[in-house]
Amino acid sequence: MIRAYELTKRYGDTTVVQDLDFTVRPGTVTGFLGPNGAGKSTTMRMLLGLDAPTRGRSTISGHAYATHSAPLTEVGALLEARSVHPGRTAFHHLMSLAHTHGIPRSRVEHVLDLAGLTAVAGKRVKGFSLGMGQRLGIAAALLGDPAVLILDEPVNGLDPEGVLWMRNLLRSLAAQGRTVLVSSHLMSEMALTADHLVIIGRGRLLADTTVADFIATAGGASVRVRTPQAPALHGLLQGPGIDITGPTGTEPGELEVRGADAAHIGRIAAAHAIPLYELTPRTASLEQAFMDLTQESVEYRITAPETTGAPA
Ligand code: ADP
8 A cells, every 4th residue: 555645845946746645555556647747756756765755745555765765575666767787687686686685586586587588687788678678677676576566657668568568467466466556648558557547747636536437537428429310319318417419500410419328329219210320439538538637737847947947
């Protein structure tokens, strides 16, 4: 379990994370979503005790790490700026981490295997692609068999096979009962990977919701209907909780119905012998819903450099 209480970070007079309150529960993958610059990395660094919050606090498995880094055996972390000695092999990099925590060689071999790196374990890290570097970062995060994982943009640099591997790995880690917090700026990826979403923009909490609820409500699913008797069907469908757009002058035979599913509309049309030319359920584009939610914060960022200097 990870908990954040009014977590706030200011750099000079710029507030990059503001009053974040959220809980990340075990047994689920929680997506930490926000546009670039929203404050995700800063928040993760504070959770891990690598940056001190200006205000507020956080706990991981009940412990506060605001002033000292969380141990490998409690929290596995993958951060964007990794410190890997480029001359070391993947195996030696992991062995050196293992030594500091009394972790046996057999565990190093196991995580190399989990990360799909066994074949390149003896290669120097400086020759690694971005994707291989991400896999090594994941291996390091898993080394101490931690109950909590905090991963910053883990799919960055992975090829499609790697993205699928990461998705399955995160889901299996959560299925084992671990707490998995994974950041991303891609709604579409999180919709496939996460159960829960914590969405931030401009350092503020915008949504804390299940993926299913976000999909159901954010953009609002609708059904597109085409019929030569649009005004009649419009009248028949009207009722509490049902929102109908159309028919308009430009699209006389077209209705956009929210609050009723295609089956219901089809049954009503059939009962009144109204012919249907089209009956298409439309789920809102998740990416669009995410952009709508975070747009204001993105616009702020675009205009911000005039007052706060160039973004880091
Ligand atoms: P994200 O991970 O969501 O892309 P970050 O947490 O990296 O966002 O950054 C949030 C904001 O904080 C950005 O505007 C960034 O420029 C700023 N920032 C991050 N670290 C520092 C720092 N050390 N000093 C000043 N500003 C910083």
